[in-house]
Amino acid sequence: MGTGLSPVDIGVVVFVMLAITWLGHKLSGTITSRRGFFQADGTLPWWAVAASILATLVSAVTFVSVPAAVFAPGGDLTYFQVILGLALGKVAVALVLVKPFYRAKTPRTSYEYIAQQIDYATGEVSMYLGLVLNVINSGVKVLAASLVLEVITGWGLPGCALFIVVVSVLWSALAGIKTVIWTDFLLFILFCLGAVFALVFISLNVQQSWMEALIYLDDQARLTLFDFSTDPGTRYSLWAAVLGGVALNIAQGSAQGTWQRVKACRSEKDAHKAYYFAASFYAMHLVILAVGLGLVIFYAENGLAEDIRGRLDTQPDLIFPYFIVTEIPLGLSGLFIAAIFAAAISTLDSALAESSDLSLTHIYAKLKPGASEAHYIRASRGLMVLWGGIFFAVTLFFGQYSAEGLLNLTFKLPNYVYGAMLGGIILARMGVGRFATVLAGFVVACTVTIMLSNAGVAFFYWCPVAGGLMVLVVWGLERLLPAKQPLS
Numbered sequence: 199m200g201t202g203l204s205p206v207d208i209g210v211v212v213f214v215m216l217a218i219t220w221l222g223h224k225l226s227g228t229i230t231s232r233r234g235f236f237q238a239d240g241t242l243p244w245w246a247v248a249a250s251i252l253a254t255l256v257s258a259v260t261f262v263s264v265p266a267a268v269f270a271p272g273g274d275l276t277y278f279q280v281i282l283g284l285a286l287g288k289v290a291v292a293l294v295l296v297k298p299f300y301r302a303k304t305p306r307t308s309y310e311y312i313a314q315q316i317d318y319a320t321g322e323v324s325m326y327l328g329l330v331l332n333v334i335n336s337g338v339k340v341l342a343a344s345l346v347l348e349v350i351t352g353w354g355l356p357g358c359a360l361f362i363v364v365v366s367v368l369w370s371a372l373a374g375i376k377t378v379i380w381t382d383f384l385l386f387i388l389f390c391l392g393a394v395f396a397l398v399f400i401s402l403n404v405q406q407s408w409m410e411a412l413i414y415l416d417d418q419a420r421l422t423l424f425d426f427s428t429d430p431g432t433r434y435s436l437w438a439a440v441l442g443g444v445a446l447n448i449a450q451g452s453a454q455g456t457w458q459r460v461k462a463c464r465s466e467k468d469a470h471k472a473y474y475f476a477a478s479f480y481a482m483h484l485v486i487l488a489v490g491l492g493l494v495i496f497y498a499e500n501g502l503a504e505d506i507r508g509r510l511d512t513q514p515d516l517i518f519p520y521f522i523v524t525e526i527p528l529g530l531s532g533l534f535i536a537a538i539f540a541a542a543i544s545t546l547d548s549a550l551a552e553s554s555d556l557s558l559t560h561i562y563a564k565l566k567p568g569a570s571e572a573h574y575i576r577a578s579r580g581l582m583v584l585w586g587g588i589f590f591a592v593t594l595f596f597g598q599y600s601a602e603g604l605l606n607l608t609f610k611l612p613n614y615v616y617g618a619m620l621g622g623i624i625l626a627r628m629g630v631g632r633f634a635t636v637l638a639g640f641v642v643a644c645t646v647t648i649m650l651s652n653a654g655v656a657f658f659y660w661c662p663v664a665g666g667l668m669v670l671v672v673w674g675l676e677r678l679l680p681a682k683q684p685l686s
Contacts, residue, residue, distance in 0.1 A: 211536050247472040260486060265518045274419060282439065283442060290444050343539070355594065371582050379459070388536060389537050397492060415491055430653075442656075522534045620666075621665040639667075646667055
């Protein structure tokens with residue numbers, strides 16, 4: 199594999215990227231202030247924001263690794279439980295965070311909101327945790343897309359990662375969150391079309407009828423949707439997926455990306471609608487699961503070459519890229535490659551806008567106060583370039599661990615931080631705690647997370663357990679201590 203793109207496929211990819219760049223720029227309009235650059239001045243329609251919310255989370259990991267998880271030996275449809283949990287999590291974010299975020303007038307970031315609700319030190323430490331989480335998530339997701347591109351192009355991991363980062367920085371820097379949301383909307387459409395076409399193409403190229411295929415898949419135990427196991431070590435049980443999915447979404451909701459999208463909506467009602475409809479958009483993941491089943495049938499009929507069979511042992515996520523390279527006709531494969539780019543870039547451009555916003559507001563603007571809005575916008579674009587370089591370096595580091603399976607890696611690594619993020623935003627929502635007690639709760643959350651990991655407990659349990667204990671510890675300590683002074 200990695201024989202290189204044909205000129206036709208290169209032309210298709212370039213055309214799609216240029217078209218989206220042009221459309222995103224035209225839809226974004228002009229930017230004259232930081233609020234416009236990072237919050238779109240509250241002018242965007244809810245349906246575009248809803249697509250952007252999901253596009254940010256539907257990365258190349260989803261596009262590539264979910265079919266791989268179904269295709270792998272012993273694979274089945276139990277990832278459906280994760281989809282259910284994540285969708286319910288979007289509803290939870292709408293219920294818990296949209297109203298206070300939208301109505302907050304003074305704070306400029308979600309971490310200034312935490313500072314307002316608790317204290318300055320807690321908000322600042324939470325901000326740095328948010329940046330760490332952004333780096334981890336971005337590194338894993340760029341790695342996923344880079345591995346796919348490497349298989350198809352043969353450019354090598356560094357070249358592929360650099361290409362993705364450069365395009366993402368360009369789009370993010372055009373008009374900030376406006377361009378991010380509009381390009382995410384366009385990329386989400388492209389991603390959905392690619393997934394549907396993949397399923398249709400596979401269906402037209404297998405010999406078995408639908409009924410025969412379903413009987414075969416059932417005999418292979420591939421159609422299992424639910425796992426009701428209460429074993430805490432079971433990764434994709436219903437309880438782990440739903441509990442973890444809801445908790446992860448609320449933890450992620452504390453990040454600046456949520457704040458930006460809530461503030462970008464035209465009204466509080468629109469912000470709620472954006473998150474409710476984002477939950478329904480998870481139906482697209484069902485198509486991705488079906489693609490995995492289609493690959494099982496296709497290669498049961500046609501067999502796998504020995505070279506790819508051996509590589510799947512150490513790089514389990516290569517099966518769908520391999521299918522694209524060897525089976526999709528010339529030109530159409532370019533559309534698939536563009537869809538994979540779409541999944542990667544829609545995640546990274548959001549992370550760049552979020553990290554730039556935080557570092558400008560919490561660090562740069564304090565070092566250089568009183569500058570013009572034009573100066574801060576230029577600085578924001580420079581910070582996007584800086585963060586793009588950091589994401590690129592972390593991607594190369596994570597490349598050493600791709601045998602873990604990117605789907606597991608993308609959930610597992612951030613869960614070391616999510617428990618503390620969950621506890622922090624719940625405490626802020628309640629207005630409970632001060633830096634000393636929150637720090638004690640943070641230590642408890644981190645210790646519990648490490649203990650759960652060492653005990654072999656599935657990573658979906660880490661966030662709700664650690665975050666819940668953090669809230670209880672802080673609440674208990676606050677009852678024992680003298681009442682804190684009211685926030686000024």
